[in-house]
Amino acid sequence: MFARLKIRLLTIVFLSVTIGLAWCIGLATSEETPKRGGTLTVGMPGDILNFDAFSYTYLVQRTVRTVYNSLMRYDDKLNLLPELVESWEAAPDGLSLTLHLRRGVKFHSGREFTAQDVVANLNRAKDQKTGGHLFNMTQTVASAEAMDKYTVKINYSAVTPEMYDTMTRLYIIDPEAFEDLKKKGAGTGPFKLVEWQPGEYVKFKRHEDYWDKGRPYVDELILKPFNDIDAMVIALESGTVDLVEGVPYKDVKRLSSKFKIARGHEGTSFYTLYCSPKLKPFDDAQVRRAMQYALNRQAIVEAVLYGTTSPTTSAFPPTSLAFDPKFDKYYPFDLEMAKKLIAQAGYPNGFKATVLATTAYPEFAEMAQIFKSDLAKIGVDLTIETLDPAQWYPKLLSGNYQMTFSFAGLSHTDPSQLSLNSAYRLENNPLWEKVPSDYFKAGQEGRTTLDVDKRKKIYADFQVALLEGSWAISVAWRHTFYGLAPYVKGFDSSVDHNIMLDGVWLAK
Amino acid sequence: MVFYLVNRLVLAVPVLLVASMSIFAMMYIIPGDPAMVIVGPDADPSQLAAVKKEMGLDRPVPVQYLIWLGRVLRGNLGKSFINGFPVAELIMRKVPATFLLTVGAFVVAIAISLPLGIYSALHPESRLGRLATGFNSLALSVPTFWLGILLVLLIGLHWRLLPASGYAPFFSQPMKSIKFLILPSITLGLSISAILARFLQASLMEVLHLDYVRTARAKGLREKVVISRHALKNALITVITVLGMQVGTFMGGAVVTESIFDWPGVGKLMLYAIQSRDYYVIQATFLFVVTTFIIINLVTDLTYAFLDPRIRYR
Numbered sequence: 122m123f124a125r126l127k128i129r130l131l132t133i134v135f136l137s138v139t140i141g142l143a144w145c146i147g148l149a150t151s152e153e154t155p156k157r158g159g160t161l162t163v164g165m166p167g168d169i170l171n172f173d174a175f176s177y178t179y180l181v182q183r184t185v186r187t188v189y190n191s192l193m194r195y196d197d198k199l200n201l202l203p204e205l206v207e208s209w210e211a212a213p214d215g216l217s218l219t220l221h222l223r224r225g226v227k228f229h230s231g232r233e234f235t236a237q238d239v240v241a242n243l244n245r246a247k248d249q250k251t252g253g254h255l256f257n258m259t260q261t262v263a264s265a266e267a268m269d270k271y272t273v274k275i276n277y278s279a280v281t282p283e284m285y286d287t288m289t290r291l292y293i294i295d296p297e298a299f300e301d302l303k304k305k306g307a308g309t310g311p312f313k314l315v316e317w318q319p320g321e322y323v324k325f326k327r328h329e330d331y332w333d334k335g336r337p338y339v340d341e342l343i344l345k346p347f348n349d350i351d352a353m354v355i356a357l358e359s360g361t362v363d364l365v366e367g368v369p370y371k372d373v374k375r376l377s378s379k380f381k382i383a384r385g386h387e388g389t390s391f392y393t394l395y396c397s398p399k400l401k402p403f404d405d406a407q408v409r410r411a412m413q414y415a416l417n418r419q420a421i422v423e424a425v426l427y428g429t430t431s432p433t434t435s436a437f438p439p440t441s442l443a444f445d446p447k448f449d450k451y452y453p454f455d456l457e458m459a460k461k462l463i464a465q466a467g468y469p470n471g472f473k474a475t476v477l478a479t480t481a482y483p484e485f486a487e488m489a490q491i492f493k494s495d496l497a498k499i500g501v502d503l504t505i506e507t508l509d510p511a512q513w514y515p516k517l518l519s520g521n522y523q524m525t526f527s528f529a530g531l532s533h534t535d536p537s538q539l540s541l542n543s544a545y546r547l548e549n550n551p552l553w554e555k556v557p558s559d560y561f562k563a564g565q566e567g568r569t570t571l572d573v574d575k576r577k578k579i580y581a582d583f584q585v586a587l588l589e590g591s592w593a594i595s596v597a598w599r600h601t602f603y604g605l606a607p608y609v610k611g612f613d614s615s616v617d618h619n620i621m622l623d624g625v626w627l628a629k
Numbered sequence: 630m631v632f633y634l635v636n637r638l639v640l641a642v643p644v645l646l647v648a649s650m651s652i653f654a655m656m657y658i659i660p661g662d663p664a665m666v667i668v669g670p671d672a673d674p675s676q677l678a679a680v681k682k683e684m685g686l687d688r689p690v691p692v693q694y695l696i697w698l699g700r701v702l703r704g705n706l707g708k709s710f711i712n713g714f715p716v717a718e719l720i721m722r723k724v725p726a727t728f729l730l731t732v733g734a735f736v737v738a739i740a741i742s743l744p745l746g747i748y749s750a751l752h753p754e755s756r757l758g759r760l761a762t763g764f765n766s767l768a769l770s771v772p773t774f775w776l777g778i779l780l781v782l783l784i785g786l787h788w789r790l791l792p793a794s795g796y797a798p799f800f801s802q803p804m805k806s807i808k809f810l811i812l813p814s815i816t817l818g819l820s821i822s823a824i825l826a827r828f829l830q831a832s833l834m835e836v837l838h839l840d841y842v843r844t845a846r847a848k849g850l851r852e853k854v855v856i857s858r859h860a861l862k863n864a865l866i867t868v869i870t871v872l873g874m875q876v877g878t879f880m881g882g883a884v885v886t887e888s889i890f891d892w893p894g895v896g897k898l899m900l901y902a903i904q905s906r907d908y909y910v911i912q913a914t915f916l917f918v919v920t921t922f923i924i925i926n927l928v929t930d931l932t933y934a935f936l937d938p939r940i941r942y943r
Contacts, residue, residue: 168901170711176667249679254669256676301713319712319719320901321796321893348897349888351778352794356891359786359793511661511906517670518677527670543671 155611155626160341163620164353164362168320168346172306174292175246175253183366184344186619187325188229189292189308190332192220192239193285195616197386199440199534201285205234205293205309205332215280215571220288222271227330228295229306229313236267241296243275251299257541258287280569282576283535290617311337311623320346331623338611338626357604363627364609366620368602370427370484376604385601386616388438390530392421392488392596394476395544397552400523402472409591411462412524413452417495420454422597425487430598436532436539436587438598442573443536443580451588460499471500477525478505479513485526488596517543520551528599533616536580537568544593552592560586634927641923645916649701652915653694656908662686663710666905684710697912707909709902716913719898727894729799730817730886731879733810737818738825738875745822746829746868747856750837753830761826768823777816777889784812794891813890817883821875828871833864866933873929880925881918 165183170176174189192206206220226234243265246255263278277284298307306314309332312325325342345362347353354372356362357380373382396403396412403409418432434451437443463471476492478485486507493503508516516522529545531538539545547564550556556564563583570576587593601618608629613621664681665672672680681687685696700707706716745761752758785793791812797805836842837860845855884896895914902910 170667170905171713176669249673249676250683252676254671257673317712318722318893319709319714320723320897345891347891348900352781352889352891355781355786355793359789361793361795509661509904511666511904512659513661514665514670515660518665518672518674541671549674 159627161339162343162362164365166367173302188306188310192288220273226332337623365604368604381605383603388533390599394594405466407466411459414455414459473502481510706913733814734817738821741822742825746826749830750833765823832867877922877925880921
């Protein structure tokens with residue numbers, strides 16, 4: 122009897138342990154295995170303006186990968202990955218690029234994606250009225266031909282080292298929807314537009330014929346715009362939304378105890394201070410260099426950006442081939458040197474100046490406050506003028522300001538892309554009639570040379586010209602932070618800070 | 630009365646015309662335009678020029694105004710420069726939410742101001758009367774945005790008694806709609822209730838000293854009947870004036886409240902439109918607000934005649 126009891130006891134223990142182990146293993150694997158279903162609600166600061174993937178404005182770009190795919194994309198280490206293009210060959214002379222498209226890709230309308238669609242999109246990109254931010258990127262595209270249903274050959278009028286960058290930013294729009302892009306998105310992306318109520322929400326559903334089989338995992342996606350960033354953060358905390366893009370710096374640490382905070386790709390953009398050589402006293406390079414010395418980047422990073430990033434004087438992040446550590450700390454914070462340079466420029470008693478900020482980016486005004494208090498110590502009386510975005514943009518485009526805080530980007534991929542930012546342009550630069558010749562020469566050479574070692578040397582010269590000219594001053598790296606509810610898994614963002622929701626699933 | 634009504638409606642036309650010209654002129658004086666918002670700060674100057682031409686923004690301002698006016702007279706408010714939606718559709722989508730918030734704020738304001746105002750008028754020196762006066766002062770001085778944020782943090786986030794933000798259409802989801810409505814209604818209604826209570830108190834105190842009220846009391850009527858049937862009607866005339874103006878303001882959109890509570894009303898629409906220089910939307914929402922004011926003023930004037938039979942319009 123005792124023996125039978127012993128056997129029963131052992132059996133019970135064995136079964137319990139087995140079930141317990143199986144339960145734990147099941148839990149562990151179920152957390153890793155994406156679960157299909159559910160509705161993902163994403164909060165965004167500001168409304169979508171339209172669904173034109175070529176539109177430059179940030180508000181369109183951040184959600185572009187919801188509806189569209191690009192031809193290629195970069196991974197986190199800037200390795201090129203196939204997307205709508207499966208493979209490619211560049212001609213040795215750099216004057217043509219042949220793309221082999223992925224087969225069986227369907228637009229949201231059900232129509233198959235073919236080479237003619239790539240040609241149509243490239244032609245649209247080259248048109249001034251419709252090209253948006255791709256207009257400048259496609260200026261060297263001489264022609265594009267559909268060699269067959271799935272092969273496109275792009276011919277260039279000049280060597281274009283940034284051709285792959287363009288391929289990662291050319292989001293393919295269904296040509297049949299070109300005329301109605303303001304209200305309707307139509308691409309090959311993971312989600313299909315269902316309904317858009319401007320100012321309220323945008324509703325999407327899963328694209329059932331998405332080429333990346335099995336994805337997206339969620340059934341439905343809702344994007345909610347918020348005019349007030351604090352209201353957006355509260356929406357995350359109260360559970361109204363599952364994910365937010367653009368967590369303010371001040372909330373990053375506080376939210377990280379209850380939510381997952383993901384950081385966007387390093388070096389995608391950086392804060393800048395532009396000093397216009399068009400207006401006195403900034404027509405003198407010594408005065409502009411004085412501003413470099415007077416800018417306390419570390420204080421700005423700690424007080425305004427809450428230590429979430431790092432200061433820099435370089436325009437190129439460590440991921441760029443143009444990066445050189447010696448340019449990262451080119452100008453130390455030195456008020457004595459700043460004062461000396463101002464005096465040498467003919468302003469021994471200082472001067473009055475105005476710096477612009479905008480309500481769209483509240484951190485600009487905060488940076489300006491720190492800058493103002495430091496400049497006051499060397500006799501520069503700085504006035505801060507804060508404008509709404511629609512007033513600020515015309516000033517940026519015209520260069521009619523003494524100084525303004527801003528930000529720039531695109532230098533994390535091909536270094537020539539930096540020149541797409543208006544203040545860094547080689548031609549039609551709003552701050553110069555003609556940019557300094559050393560800057561122009563290096564910029565031109567950099568965009569027409571393919572040899573990597575030569576380009577490194579060229580961009581070293583480019584950076585020296587930029588730093589000595591000091592009309593576009595780097596302040597600190599700029600990050601985008603995303604706040605995720607604990608049950609949101611699989612989130613990712615592209616190197617260009619576009620949210621990527623095809624891999625997101627909800628563990629609830 | 631009919632003649633009076635027709636006269637008022639006819640007079641509204643020049644008001645609307647002047648209003649439309651003023652806002653059109655103001656929009657063009659302010660720097661920036663929708664083309665710049667669409668192309669972004671790094672656009673090539675030639676791109677910007679091309680987009681402006683496409684939108685018709687390169688034409689002289691008076692020509693643009695006349696083109697717009699011509700369309701409006703044919704019932705076409707145009708399309709949004711930014712998102713391409715017909716402007717009329719955009720506004721009509723927001724009106725139910727704005728109307729709901731207006732009604733909610735109105736209910737809160739009346740529910741607080743009526744008993745408070747009447748009690749303060751009847752017992753001005755009592756402890757409760759003084760408390761009511763103190764409450765009025767507090768409600769008047771608390772900024773709307775501060776109150777809204779406080780309610781969101783405490784009730785929405787900390788205690789989780791009500792949703793912190795959001796909206797649901799009333800007819801399809803009534804219970805959910807009311808839950809979303811409570812906090813923004815309190816935010817908007819509280820300060821208005823203080824104004825209404827003050828006006829009601831002053832007005833009622835004046836009316837209570839009139840001969841006809843003394844006569845009513847002398848006839849032996851109960852105090853409740855004296856107040857509700859005789860005194861209140863006359864006292865309400867001033868209150869109705871203030872209420873009419875406030876309702877007009879709410880229908881124009883309570884921008885701050887709508888932003889805090891993510892309420893999709895006319896105010897938020899106008900804010901987005903101004904920020905993105907969406908000219909046609911700004912024009913149309915502004916005209917909507919002016920028209921609303923005109924109608925509400927008219928209704929307010931007609932209500933006087935109902936409250937006071939001595940008032941007659943010819």
